[in-house]
Amino acid sequence: MPEQFERGNYNNRDNINPNKRTGELLLFVILVICLLLWHTLASAKTEPSNNSTKNGSSYVVLAWNNLGMHCYNPDFQNLGVLPPYNTLWAQVIKVADPPQFITDGITIDYKFLRNTFSEGKTNFWAWAQQLFGLNSPLSSNIGLTGKGLTGRMDLIQNAELGNHFEAEGIPLTEYYDYDKKLQKPSPYQLAQITVRNADGDILTQTLAVAPVSSELQCINCHADDGDATTRYPINQTGKVETNILALHDYLNRNNSLAQPSLMSQQPILCGSCHASNALGVLGVSGVSSLSFAMHNHHDQARVPDIMPDTTDGCYNCHPGPKTQCLRDTMSQNYGFNCTNCHGNMADVDSNIRNPWITEPRCDNASCHGAGYALDQPLYRNSRGHSGIYCAGCHDSPHAIAPSREKNDDIKFIMLQNQPGALRKCTVCHATKPSQAFRH
Ligand code: HEC
Ligand code: HEC
Numbered sequence: 001m002p003e004q005f006e007r008g009n010y011n012n013r014d015n016i017n018p019n020k021r022t023g024e025l026l027l028f029v030i031l032v033i034c035l036l037l038w039h040t041l042a043s044a045k046t047e048p049s050n051n052s053t054k055n056g057s058s059y060v061v062l063a064w065n066n067l068g069m070h071c072y073n074p075d076f077q078n079l080g081v082l083p084p085y086n087t088l089w090a091q092v093i094k095v096a097d098p099p100q101f102i103t104d105g106i107t108i109d110y111k112f113l114r115n116t117f118s119e120g121k122t123n124f125w126a127w128a129q130q131l132f133g134l135n136s137p138l139s140s141n142i143g144l145t146g147k148g149l150t151g152r153m154d155l156i157q158n159a160e161l162g163n164h165f166e167a168e169g170i171p172l173t174e175y176y177d178y179d180k181k182l183q184k185p186s187p188y189q190l191a192q193i194t195v196r197n198a199d200g201d202i203l204t205q206t207l208a209v210a211p212v213s214s215e216l217q218c219i220n221c222h223a224d225d226g227d228a229t230t231r232y233p234i235n236q237t238g239k240v241e242t243n244i245l246a247l248h249d250y251l252n253r254n255n256s257l258a259q260p261s262l263m264s265q266q267p268i269l270c271g272s273c274h275a276s277n278a279l280g281v282l283g284v285s286g287v288s289s290l291s292f293a294m295h296n297h298h299d300q301a302r303v304p305d306i307m308p309d310t311t312d313g314c315y316n317c318h319p320g321p322k323t324q325c326l327r328d329t330m331s332q333n334y335g336f337n338c339t340n341c342h343g344n345m346a347d348v349d350s351n352i353r354n355p356w357i358t359e360p361r362c363d364n365a366s367c368h369g370a371g372y373a374l375d376q377p378l379y380r381n382s383r384g385h386s387g388i389y390c391a392g393c394h395d396s397p398h399a400i401a402p403s404r405e406k407n408d409d410i411k412f413i414m415l416q417n418q419p420g421a422l423r424k425c426t427v428c429h430a431t432k433p434s435q436a437f438r439h
């Protein structure tokens with residue numbers, strides 16, 4: 001084996017000899033050529049955005065995932081916090097002067113590149129019926145809202161939130177089909193979005209990231225030998241999930257609202273007692289919300305290993321040290337961590353908040369101010385520039401363009417040949433407007 005292809009030693013820069021350098025350069029050049037080839041092929045296959053149809057009109061589709069990351073449990077046999085459930089949004093614009101929003105006479109289909117099934121990649125389907133109290137078992141590879149890994153987006157007409165297309169609750173996992181042993185999680189999955197007219201002609205296409213991860217690191221503390229397990233006289237069960245249930249049973253043994261024991265109700269949905277706006281469940285009256293319960297109980301006094309003032313602390317439960325869901329320009333170029341926007345554990349659990357609904361705002365006076373006003377409580381539902389969703393031009397929360405991930409960049413490059421917020425006026429306007437751009 002030629003020396004430059006030997007494994008190991010790559011971290012030790014002092015050891016690199018000129019041969020190795022040449023090898024690396026060669027590899028790099030090959031990589032660049034492959035990328036260029038891939039890009040040409042990909043754009044040929046997906047057709048240039050903004051492409052003209054028979055009658056000469058051209059269209060643009062903006063698409064994004066509603067959240068910057070969706071996380072789900074790695075194992076549903078014992079307990080469930082969140083199911084696999086990605087939600088894509090899209091908006092279609094006809095290029096004109098002025099640009100027009102199109103909702104009638106078109107269909108939008110989605111599918112995932114090299115990711116066509118989920119059953120077997122997660123054991124969700126074995127436990128979903130019991131966990132969510134469904135009347136009948138879920139069909140294979142179909143999620144809680146009836147969506148599968150390919151399908152059609154629905155037109156949502158909403159006076160407040162605006163008209164857009166949506167595919168809610170896609171049961172996506174982070175594993176490509178070829179990754180049979182589930183060893184290479186790829187959290188930034190690509191959805192191909194295709195817009196067709198009534199005759200079935202393709203009007204335009206794009207590739208949008210659907211971020212997904214099961215990297216909940218409860219194992220950091222709830223393993224058999226973990227601090228959370230050994231601190232109390234509970235039996236080590238040999239599994240993180242059942243250790244958590246046993247601990248919950250022990251700590252709440254005198255609370256009638258926490259009965260019967262969670263160990264006797266497996267698989268148990270945490271949201272069956274603790275309200276969660278993510279699941280749309282109200283929980284049991286008198287029991288705190290899941291967000292409050294989790295952030296309040298894992299505060300620094302009880303759990304000193306969660307350093308509340310760093311992203312690493314939040315990555316104990318939010319994905320995660322490997323996934324690094326926070327990848328937006330503010331984190332990459334301006335040094336932001338979770339607590340710069342969310343505050344620490346105590347701020348997240350502060351009682352007056354409405355979890356999932358009261359979140360940080362761009363137009364906060366200490367951030368970007370009123371010049372970038374949101375017209376809705378949440379960034380993800382807000383629109384600017386005469387009706388375009390902020391996320392259509394800036395991307396999902398936590399992925400605000402330009403992002404660290406190349407996959408996030410693709411759709412912007414397809415439209416304007418460069419990553420970063422959608423800034424090229426003629427992507428939507430037939431001719432460059434003479435007036436200034438207004439948010
Ligand atoms: C950094 C360590 C750490 C991590 C990571 C962690 N926990 Fe804990 N957790 C603890 C400790 C320590 C306790 C016990 C605290 C005490 O003394 O009450 C605890 C307690 C709990 C309890 C019992 C609360 C009660 O009063 O019933 C639950 C439930 C729980 N954790 C769930 C989870 C889940 C789910 C995750 C992953 C999403 C997780 N924890 C991640 C350290 C951790
Ligand atoms: C049968 C109802 C029930 C279920 C199911 C349930 N809990 Fe609880 N939980 C309670 C009650 C009651 C309390 C104590 C009071 C409170 O937090 O409102 C509690 C307390 C907690 C606490 C401590 C809250 C604090 O402020 O110290 C955490 C953390 C917690 N639960 C997490 C979970 C997780 C994670 C799950 C799913 C594995 C879960 N619970 C499932 C009823 C339940």
Ligand code: HEC
Nearest residue numbers: 276278290291294298314316317338342344345348355356
């Ligand atoms: C011990 C595990 C754990 C840690 C550590 C943790 N979280 Fe969470 N967090 C959760 C769980 C579980 C949920 C989902 C609750 C639900 O489904 O409603 C959640 C939900 C949230 C939400 C959405 C709900 C809401 O309250 O608005 C925010 C925001 C959030 N976390 C921020 C943070 C930040 C910031 C940190 C670090 C300072 C952090 N979390 C650390 C477990 C954790």
Ligand code: HEC
Nearest residue numbers: 067068314318326330336337338341359360378379380397
């Ligand atoms: C630059 C500011 C910023 C940073 C940094 C940031 N967030 Fe957020 N976060 C937001 C905003 C804005 C929202 C509301 C997004 C929306 O409209 O849904 C949000 C929402 C959330 C939610 C609720 C789900 C959602 O997208 O609405 C969770 C969970 C969350 N953040 C966790 C985190 C964690 C964990 C970190 C660090 C790894 C982090 N955030 C870093 C601004 C930030």
Ligand code: HEC
Nearest residue numbers: 362368372373374382383384385388389390393421422423
């Ligand atoms: C038609 C596309 C478009 C829409 C819609 C849009 N923006 Fe922008 N936004 C831009 C462009 C282009 C810039 C300049 C970006 C740059 O210089 O990197 C920008 C800049 C910003 C900045 C300033 C960033 C900085 O570097 O200081 C903020 C904050 C912002 N937008 C927030 C929003 C919010 C909030 C919404 C929704 C209410 C929104 N934008 C809607 C295209 C858009």
Ligand code: HEC
Nearest residue numbers: 098099100386388422423424425427428433435436437438
């Ligand atoms: C993602 C598509 C898109 C991009 C990119 C875009 N626009 Fe627009 N623009 C629209 C739409 C849609 C309207 C509303 C048309 C209508 O009035 O129905 C609009 C309206 C306008 C208007 C008239 C209304 C107003 O708000 O004053 C001006 C001026 C304008 N755009 C300027 C620009 C400039 C300058 C740029 C580039 C910096 C730009 N736009 C980029 C979609 C876009």
